[in-house]
Structures are given as C-alpha cells and as structure tokens.
Amino acid sequence: MFEKFVKEVSNSISKALEEIGSEIDVKSSEELFMFLSLEESKYCDLASSISFKLAKKLKKNPMEIASEISENMEISSNLISSYEVKNGYLNFFVSEDYLQEVLKRIEKENEYYGYIGRKGKVILEHTSANPNGPLHIGHARNSVIGDSLRRILNTAGYEVETHYYVNDMGRQMAIVTWGMRKYGVKEIKGDHAIGEIYVRANSEIEGNEEAEREVNEILKKYEEGDPQISSELRKAVEIALRGIKETLEKMKVHHDVFIWESEFVRNGEVERILEELKNRCEVFEEDGALLLRLDDEKVVLRRSDGTSLYITRDIAYHKYKCTHSDLCIDILGADHKLISSQLSKILKILGVKTPKVVTFEFVSLPESSMSTRKGVFISVDEVMERMIERAYEEVSSRRSDAPEEFRRDVAKKVGIGAMRYDLIRVMRDKPMVFSWEEALDFEKQGAPYIQYSHARASSILRKAELKKIDEVDLSLLKEPQEVQLIKLLGKLPWIVHQICETFNPHILAGYSRDVADLFNEFYRDLPVLKAEEPLSSARLHLVLCTKIVLRNSLNMLGIDAPEEM
C-alpha cells in the first residue's frame, strides 16, 4: 500500500512542479522517487527534499520553493490526508483511509501479500558447492541468500527456477576418485565421508609427482568418457551430493534442478563455443593451450592436454541459462568477482545476455578462514545440530509441560530459523566471523524473537472469534501503537520491491524484526481480548494482519512461523 502512497505523492508534487513551470520528464516511479528526493522520515510518512535540490538550479531559497510547490499542490488521493512545509521539506501524511486500506488489502491478499506484479522467468543459481565435502557455514551463507531471494522473487511475481551446478569435472573430484580407490568410503554421511577422503588425499598428493600424474590421468579419462573412471567418479559425486541434499533439505533450501557440469562437454556445447569464439575474436595457441585475449588479460580456454577448464564449461552453462530466462542470477562468493566479469565479457562477445551476479563476502572462523581442502571448517550439519539442541533446551525449560513431540518440533523450527536469520541479517558485502557463542545466543533479537511474536499473535487469534472485516469499525484503531504498526504492515510490498531492485535480502530481516518490535509494544500496552467491543474486534483484525505479515516475511526468509512455542 505504501507504494501506492508514494505514487500519489509523486504525482501531486510533479503536477505542482508543472504548474510552477519547472521542466521535468520522468517516466518510471523509481526515477520519480529519486528525482523528487522522496525519503521515509520520522517526522512524517513521506518527505521530499526536492526544494533543496531545486534551490541550486533556481537560485532561490529552499523554503520559498517549498511553499511555492505547496501552494500549487492539489491532493486528489484519498490516501493522503495532509501535507506541510517544514524546514524546507515537504512532509506528507497518510490518511485514515490509507490505514484501513492496508488492513483490508492484507487480509484479502493473505498469503500473497507482498506480491508486486513482477513478471518473467528467473533462473537463479546458488550454493553450487563442489561435491568434495560437506557444506560449511560459508556455503550456508550462499544458500540462505539464494534461497531467500528465490522466495522473495517468487512472492514478487516472478517464476523462479533454482539451479545447483554440480562441479563434477574439476580437479578436486579427480583427487577424491584417486583417494577413494586408496582408502575406500567410510560408512558415515556421504558428504562427510567424501570430505575426509579429500583432505587425506590432498595431503598425500602434495609434492608427490607420481600421484599428481595419476590425478591428471583420471581427469583426462573422465573428460574422454572412459567408462571405468566415469563410473567411479560419478559414484563419488553422488555419494557427496546425497549428503549435501540432505543438509539442504534440513535447512529448507530448495533447488529445482541439479545440473552436472560434464553435461556441457558431453553434448558438444563446449566445443561449439570454442569454435564460435575462434570466429568472433582473438583466440590463439600458446604451448599447446588455447587462449583468449580480453583487454589486457589472457584467459585459458583449453589445457595443453586438450581438457577443458572451468571457465569454458561455465560459458556453455551461462549461455544456456541466459537464453532460457528473462533474468539470470548467480549467487557467488566475492572471490568469484574477477572470473564472473571475465565470463560476462566473453558472453558479450558471443552476443548472449549477461547474468546478474550477486556476490557475498566470506564467513570466516575467529582464528582463520575456512578450507575444505585442509579440513578447516565448521559444517552446517554441526551448526544445525547444536542450534536445534540449544533451542530444545530453551523450549523445555519454558514449556516443561508440553509433550516431547511439540518440543522437538519447535526446537527444529527455532534452531534452523535462528541459523538462517543470522546468515541473512547482515549485508552481503560484509565479511562475517562465525562464533559459537554468537550463534547459540537466543536472547538477542533474531529469528526466535520474530517467531515468538508470531506465536503470540496466533495465540490471541486462537482464543477469539473473528468477525468479517467489513463488519468491523477499523477507524477505532487510533492509538499511536496501532497506527504505527499498521503503517509498517503497509510497507511489505515496498520492501519486496526494494529487494527486487537491490538483491539485498537483509532488508527483509530488518523489516520483520521491526514489525515484531512494534507488535510487542502494541501487545504490552493495548489489550485485545479484554478490550470492549467493538474495539476488540478491530484490534483482532490488526493482530491477524500482523500475523500474516510476520508469517509471509518469515516464509520469504525460509523460516518457519510456529503457531505456538
């Protein structure tokens, strides 16, 4: 609803500007938003500092300009109640109609509230960790950003297809295959079993020329399609992948397609792309390898032994993704920035649309960065297990009367939710340091806090009978706690919009916490069930709307919203 309000305010200011004779030509509402210098403000519901902007141009006092605009402004929208000029700002206020519209819309749209009419197909690739060990907490950041974006974009209206790109052709899988022959596979969760082999094989291979040669041989034979090697290597990938999938499922992370890298070699696409590149740009040989010149850097496209490289196969994969979608998104660690910019340059040469690359900084340990190869990492499995355990202790102490099954269920929802929330709440560009103390602290404002607010709202609704919204006098909701809460509830679609523009899902984490905050204040100060009619009924609808917004927000973050906890 807030988007509508923004639009109405924009229109009013634009018209006033036209009256004054200021020339503007802005098409989209986003441009208008920027041009009119609209900002959310604590002094009003929407402020414009346009007069400051124009002051320079018109060589006039901002105050004068503001009053001039204000005098020429006409409000035709029922969503705007009033406006004022203050300190040079144009301050707009939302109307009572607006507040009621918010509540009605939320109930009407219910689980779809947050939809903003986006259209088109999105292919979103995320996680894509090499199947050479278990997912660690750094991979989890990728998964959580990717999966939250999938849910948010989907709510916005996009058709989203998520991909996990399985790197079965890399050197690391050859190393695993080599190690698997030597040590066999332990009877533990597949990804952990493969991880152990990988670490052990790596340390043994290092500096061992004989072993290095054997690994290269495995790689070459796999690419050639040698049946024996292929079946061994594929088996290793499958074992690891089975474990990874189990972990992802527990995290509530969903992938629609798992696509194997080798596919693009087998179907001849890699070869076709090399041919096309030869025709389109400067490709040359050096010591038997095939290279491409990009600006002042050189990119190797094929090894001297004839095998392909990651980037070459990635070109083929991206050609597929970008031609089969309206928007192609990659969620990648910040270390991939260079290679993805090279990839985009090559795609441009091929005349293919380029992907939107969404990067995130690493999660490290207090003492070092993580390394699958060295076996230095904290697995997501371990984090989930300990967080669920912690949550279980918590429910058990708070709800000692509740049945075991209930406590287990809540512990799982809270534990996983807390982990996801902690990974999503921080802006992607910021490096994070993982600490157990921090992870296991459920006292801070995190997922459990928001889930708890949802449970409180649910609890009230369980105890009351709800009248139809049209039969309730919503104008009774006048207390500041109520009004503020309603205003915030009205902003969910706006939040979704912002995330679609920036791919910054942490905005939603902050928003849902703010909703919980205001709801808790409302909850403390104003009785619902014990209020008199018809006020009680009106408040009940506010509780329902809050519940819907909290639930939808949590859903978009992949966090369960328990009815009771």
Added chain:
RNA sequence: GGGCCCGUGGCCUAGUCAGGAUAGGGCGGCGGCCUUCUAAGCCGCAGGUCGGGGGUUCGAAUCCCCCCGGGUCCGCCA
C-alpha cells in the same frame, strides 16, 4: 605491485547506491515490570572523534582524493 569489498559506542549491526531535519537497533552492563491476551516479552539508564586526513556542498556516515587497518582476487585450480 594492481583490482574489488569492508571499517559506525566494549562486541554485532542499520543507514552509504539516489548527500538533507537530534546517526537507528541489538548483545553485554546497570535499574525496573509477571493477579491482565505466551516474560523467547516490555520500560528506563549508561555508552559515539560514523578508521584518519584533506576536498566538494547551504548541508557529508553517505560523493571525490590520499593514507591506515582487515578480507579477497590476480593459475593450463574451481
């Protein structure tokens, strides 16, 4: 050496893209609130050179330049 990112009270963090009205939160600390809808909650107090220095501007956490600290990339690895 070059590129990219980050640097906000003891700790974590929002705000930075699109410069504006007293820099928002949280954790930890201190002090309060359970005979009222779930206290995983609420209220109050203490705590800030927005890494440093220049510059642009009526106005800078936000834009530009330099420097410092941390991360990361610059392979016939992925």
